[in-house]
Amino acid sequence: DQQVKQNSPSLSVQEGRISILNCDYTNSMFDYFLWYKKYPAEGPTFLISISSIKDKNEDGRFTVFLNKSAKHLSLHIVPSQPGDSAVYFCAASVSSSARQLTFGSGTQLTVLP
């Protein structure tokens, strides 16, 4: 049973437009959420995170929104650039747990010039 789901395997947007990547989760114990970006043949790199006590966190062109009641989070990239083309993974954790991050299956973002 996938506890973190990214239902869109791919997304294409025009350069300069907004990219919106979505993520749903089922485990109500998750209280910390992260987004990672991955280029081919490389390890993922941390992008942005949000604690469950917030509903929005912004870092430059990247904003993450959290809707706890819907168990949904989204990553907005504005404006999108060709260099943003990568696979984006959503991840969640129970911060008080000794366990670790649970990842979604990823969304391939392609930003078209």
Added chain:
Amino acid sequence: DGGITQSPKYLFRKEGQNVTLSCEQNLNHDAMYWYRQDPGQGLRLIYYSQIVNDFQKGDIAEGYSVSREKKESFPLTVTSAQKNPTAFYLCASSIDFQGSANYGYTFGSGTRLTVV
């Protein structure tokens, strides 16, 4: 520069062979993790270690083994018992198991294992 080094980048294994994937970090991180990535799937946890000489099974530990004799090193052995070992393997570390929530992981660049 601090980071995580995985080697080799590409590895070919014959049926029935054991192979060991290397993961070394110089970040002074306590916690280390091994994940497997398959096409269309998320990163699935194989093993993790919170501290030296201690490690725990993840979601898909069958057919794998690890050791954590040094803080810097967390090698993964893919044994012949692993029925479908062809995948991309990622090693990660975090300051500590609490830090994995607050600061995320630092990942290595991965090892692609292919069974021939």
